[in-house]
Amino acid sequence: MRCSAVVLAAGKGSRMNSDKLKQYMELNGYPLLYYSLLAFEKSRVDEIVLVTGEGEEGYCRAKIIEKYQFHKVKKIVPGGGERYLSVYQGLLAVNDTDIVLIHDGARPFLDQKIIERTICAAEQFGSGVAAMPVKDTIKIADEDQFVLQTPDRSRLWMMQTPQTFSYSKIRAAYEKIVAKGQSVTDDAMAMELAFGEKVKLVEGSYRNIKVTTQEDWAIAEVFCQRRNSKKK
Ligand code: CTP
Ligand code: MG
Numbered sequence: 001m002r003c004s005a006v007v008l009a010a011g012k013g014s015r016m017n018s019d020k021l022k023q024y025m026e027l028n029g030y031p032l033l034y035y036s037l038l039a040f041e042k043s044r045v046d047e048i049v050l051v052t053g054e055g056e057e058g059y060c061r062a063k064i065i066e067k068y069q070f071h072k073v074k075k076i077v078p079g080g081g082e083r084y085l086s087v088y089q090g091l092l093a094v095n096d097t098d099i100v101l102i103h104d105g106a107r108p109f110l111d112q113k114i115i116e117r118t119i120c121a122a123e124q125f126g127s128g129v130a131a132m133p134v135k136d137t138i139k140i141a142d143e144d145q146f147v148l149q150t151p152d153r154s155r156l157w158m159m160q161t162p163q164t165f166s167y168s169k170i171r172a173a174y175e176k177i178v179a180k181g182q183s184v185t186d187d188a189m190a191m192e193l194a195f196g197e198k199v200k201l202v203e204g205s206y207r208n209i210k211v212t213t214q215e216d217w218a219i220a221e222v223f224c225q226r227r228n229s230k231k232k
Helices: 032-042 057-066 083-093 112-125 167-180 187-195 214-231
Strands: 003-009 047-052 073-078 099-104 127-133 147-149 157-166 201-203
Touching: 003 032, 003 083, 032 047, 032 057, 032 099, 032 112, 047 057, 047 083, 057 073, 073 083, 083 099, 083 167, 083 187, 099 112, 099 167, 112 127, 112 157, 112 201, 127 187, 157 167, 157 187, 167 187
Parallel strands: 003 047, 003 099, 047 073, 127 201
Antiparallel strands: 099 157, 127 157
């Protein structure tokens, strides 16, 4: 089966509160975005489409793709104002393929096993999205911050990426939600909204964090330091 990856890096990183966009900040000597591109370069994915901010295509090409020789990156396209619009642009740029993996460039710690698990599930069920059981109790509150409900924790999952699908299905789902102007916060939600389709959860990892705030950056540095000390 032909596999393509869409790697998202068109966000503004507003919660990081940094001068430089987080995707280009150096983590242990490499831009944050480098790590997920490297994971896909090493994987069985045939092609990578990188989605960046408008006007950042040249920077990415020179400072990341050419510098680190990511041969599988076939296209760099500008994203949109919201994550789901960036995903849509990425899906339009993908070459005809069977399976597509959609990944947040802000998640540097994905590994080959997670990539494989999502692809295998997508081959079998049409979808395979990385997720982990929540560790905290989650509450639903009203607008005044009074608790309304406590959902059963054993049924709650934190969604991660890669979120992997049959290409024709996820593309059709995004066509539909973009045409209707519905916004979604992850790709599984696009399948749910467009087709009411049951999406298959597969095991991600508690290391596969999304680097969102300064606290996450500090955690990411610790993960890198540990990996370095293991190598020595
Ligand atoms: N993303 C994107 N296009 C957007 C918004 C987000 O490609 N319009 C990407 C980000 O670059 C990131 C991923 O989607 O890899 C997950 O988003 P998030 O962690 O929210 O990153 P940002 O949107 O950049 O950060 P923030 O929400 O704090 O501004
Ligand atoms: Mg965001």
